Amino acid sequence: MVTKQTTRPWYREPWLWLVMAPLVLVVLVTLVMVSIAVRYADDTVSDTYYKDGLMYHYTAEQDEKARQLGLAGLLQFEGQAVTLELNGDFDLPPQLLLTLSHPVEANLDRNILLSRVAASRYSGSFDGDMRHRWYLRLMPELDPDRHLQAAWRLTGEINFDLGRAAPLNPASQ
Numbered sequence: 001m002v003t004k005q006t007t008r009p010w011y012r013e014p015w016l017w018l019v020m021a022p023l024v025l026v027v028l029v030t031l032v033m034v035s036i037a038v039r040y041a042d043d044t045v046s047d048t049y050y051k052d053g054l055m056y057h058y059t060a061e062q063d064e065k066a067r068q069l070g071l072a073g074l075l076q077f078e079g080q081a082v083t084l085e086l087n088g089d090f091d092l093p094p095q096l097l098l099t100l101s102h103p104v105e106a107n108l109d110r111n112i113l114l115s116r117v118a119a120s121r122y123s124g125s126f127d128g129d130m131r132h133r134w135y136l137r138l139m140p141e142l143d144p145d146r147h148l149q150a151a152w153r154l155t156g157e158i159n160f161d162l163g164r165a166a167p168l169n170p171a172s173q
Helices: 014-039 049-054 056-068 144-149
Strands: 072-078 081-087 095-101 110-116 121-125 133-139 154-159 165-168
Touching: 072 133, 072 154, 081 095, 081 110, 095 144, 133 165
Parallel strands: none
Antiparallel strands: 072 081, 072 165, 081 121, 095 110, 095 133, 110 121, 133 154, 154 165
16 A cells, blocks of 8 residues: 655745744844944944044134133023023124034034124024933034134033033133
8 A cells, every 4th residue: 555645835844944934033133233233323433533633733722712712601592592691802703603413423413503682692593302412512603514714612511401501611621
């Protein structure tokens, strides 16, 4: 008596799935990890670090100029309004540029144009996300790409989780 052996299709063999399942799982996890790495890439390292290092003396001169002029300010965020009280020993310009730089995500950086509303008071509006920590830079140059040509600058840092005000001073050496 000859027994007739029925053959199953290859995809119904259990040994095949025992071998293939870990391989498929590794491929899927790898694809997910690569997509996360590309989408949420950390852009804290400047691509122009060498040029930034060469330009350091320009920013040091800006800080020294601000120190000589006796510049200091207090920045306050109230709702979407931004106010700045600026003290200094010279005629203040009619407009200033405030740059808010996110410590990790460059696409979240914001520039705010502040206009003088009183002798030493400036005002503007901020429509961004008021959470977490931000680096602040104030300068008389209104074009953010020309920040190295500004006559002076004030810097600071704000953490919106802790408060809505921040002092602005020349960077310490």
